[in-house]
Amino acid sequence: MTMKNNEPIRKSELQEESLFEKAVGRRSFLQYAGASAAGIALVAAGCKKDRGYPDMNTGVTLDFKDDFGVLNYAYALEQLEAAFYVKVASAPPASFTAAQKAYFQDIQFHEIAHREFFKAALGTAAIGSLEVNFDSIDFTSASSVLGTAMAFEDLGVSAYNGAGPRIKSATYLLLAGKIVSVEARHAAYVRDLISNGSFADLNSLAPLGANNAGGLDAALTPDKVLATAGKYIKTKINVINL
Amino acid sequence: MNIVNILEEIEKVDGEIYERLNPRRAAMKSFFNIGKKISLAAMPLALGSMFQKAYGQTTLPTAVVDVLNFALSLEYLEYHFYNHALLGTDVTFTYPTAAAKTAITTIRDHEKAHVDLLVGALGSSARAPIAYADTDFRAGGTFATVYTDYNTFLAVAQGFEDTGVRAYKGQAGNLLVSPGVLQTALQIHSVEARHASHIRQMRTAAGTAVYKPWVSLGASGQANDSGVPQVDAVYAGEDLTVQANVNIANITGAPNATAAKLAAVESFDEPLDRASVITIANLFLQPGKKLS
Incomplete structure (x- = not known):
């Protein structure tokens, strides 16, 4: 037919338009695209509809329906960090300098403070204590300890940054902000110990959501953070309403 | 960040949101295509740019x-x-x-x-x-x-x-x-x-x-740890040790009161x-x- 032969390009544009307009529908397209772009809604739907509610009898549950869920998420991560630094500070790698030992002890106190703060602030809403799994860490090796510290600090920064917009209360948002900048200071310090000048190497942080062109630090959604942190946590963490 | 929720929230105050976005389908499509390639970090910017296109620059x-x-x-x-x-x-x-x-x-x-x-x-x-x-x-x-x-x-x-x-x-x-x-x-x-x-x-x-x-405490226990008294204003209030009614100095695990106060100050940055x-x-x- 004439149309087919003479206007193939136009036809294909129309087909594309038609798919966009009719087959999916404007509003459902927005929802579908929004879900896949943000990677959040599909996960949440998967939790609720496909698998049903997780078994509450095992592990802890982070219910992201409200700010308590976000605070418990932070509490879980602070438990992990504190457990790590308690172990490092109690028996630092032999090659650590006196200054490094002192700063790792400082960081230990900071992380304990964060952990205990969340526990106290959450009160009866707090999740239980997590059991950690540090089998993959060689606590006698400076490179293993520093590498793990960097991973935890950068992940912590990405977690707080990614969770910030989920917080509804200005008070809680500010408290998270008071903590995340301390984590970022830790991260920069540890990074500089590993490689001086890498304190804010945003290209290397791109897998955690950083954007060097915008001068933007890491930010990850809780599902991604927990997938990474899970390697170090024995306790099962159930996530709902994400 | 969940864009669906954002759009639905906007719809509550602006029922025309989808209509506003509609004439800019090309912008929407490129926005979502970009979304496949770029990191979460850049999403807010892309989102901001999409809304600018929908509402103009004063939105x-x-x-x-x-x-x-x-x-x-x-x-x-x-x-x-x-x-x-x-x-x-x-x-x-x-x-x-x-x-x-x-x-x-x-x-x-x-x-x-x-x-x-x-x-x-x-x-x-x-x-x-x-x-x-x-x-x-x-x-x-x-x-x-x-x-x-x-x-x-x-x-x-x-x-x-x-x-x-x-x-x-x-x-x-x-x-x-x-x-x-x-x-x-x-x-x-x-x-x-x-x-x-x-x-x-x-x-x-x-x-x-x-x-x-x-940020720690200065040599004399003052909030300004920079050693430069001319910038006291930069550190005013950084020596807070109580957060949301929780006395942080009591929960750091530090061995003595001095160390505990330092740890409490250091573990939270102040606005x-x-x-x-x-x-x-x-x-x-x-x-x-x-x-x-």
Whole structure:
């Protein structure tokens, strides 16, 4: 037919338009695209509809329906960090300098403070204590300890940054902000110990959501953070309403 | 960030949102296609740009525009401060190592990226640019040697970075209405904290005093740990030890009261209100160019 032969390009544009307009529908397209772009809604739907509610009898549950869920998420991560630094500070790698030992002890106190703060602030809403799994860490090796510290600090920064917009209360948002900048200071310090000048190497942080062109630090959604942190946590963490 | 929720929230106050977006289907499509390729970090910017296209450039709530222009002023200051330290012909100090100069370059580049990003997000609502000529990093003589003495330069740099961290923290609550903008602001906030940590390490490396990478207490227990009394205002209130009615000094596990107080101060950074930040920033701006 004439149309087919003479206007193939136009036809294909129309087909594309038609798919966009009719087959999916404007509003459902927005929802579908929004879900896949943000990677959040599909996960949440998967939790609720496909698998049903997780078994509450095992592990802890982070219910992201409200700010308590976000605070418990932070509490879980602070438990992990504190457990790590308690172990490092109690028996630092032999090659650590006196200054490094002192700063790792400082960081230990900071992380304990964060952990205990969340526990106290959450009160009866707090999740239980997590059991950690540090089998993959060689606590006698400076490179293993520093590498793990960097991973935890950068992940912590990405977690707080990614969770910030989920917080509804200005008070809680500010408290998270008071903590995340301390984590970022830790991260920069540890990074500089590993490689001086890498304190804010945003290209290397791109897998955690950083954007060097915008001068933007890491930010990850809780599902991604927990997938990474899970390697170090024995306790099962159930996530709902994400 | 969940774009579906954002769109639904907007629909509650603007039933026309989908109609507004509809004529810009091309913009929407490119937005979502970009979304497949770019990181979460860039999503808020892309989202902001999409809404700008849907509403025009005046759609950011006034309060958000104010916060972003306030942040932009600070980023201009920081950018010029470092850029001049790298390029200024009246700069007579020398960087002790190549790594030191590289670090200042890294920080300068981030501040420039922040300026560009904020200008882009604000569009026609962006404040007038601040030029180097509008600044006075010697602060009327308070820091007369800022570009002739490396240690003075680093001391002022620490003040800028620690102020920046506090300023963003102080504004976060005002951005709750715009989750995408809040996301971006948080990502700038923690980069400034990384800068501050490194500048503090550079100061320690360059001199005889030790500056912790995190904000601690001064030698006499004062809030200002920078050793520079002229920047007391930068650290006012940083010595808080109680958070949300929880006495942090009681829960750090530190071995004695002195260590516990230090740990309590260090483990939480404090915000600074807008007026206090402006007072600090105005020290470094020429008359007629000061912020209000």
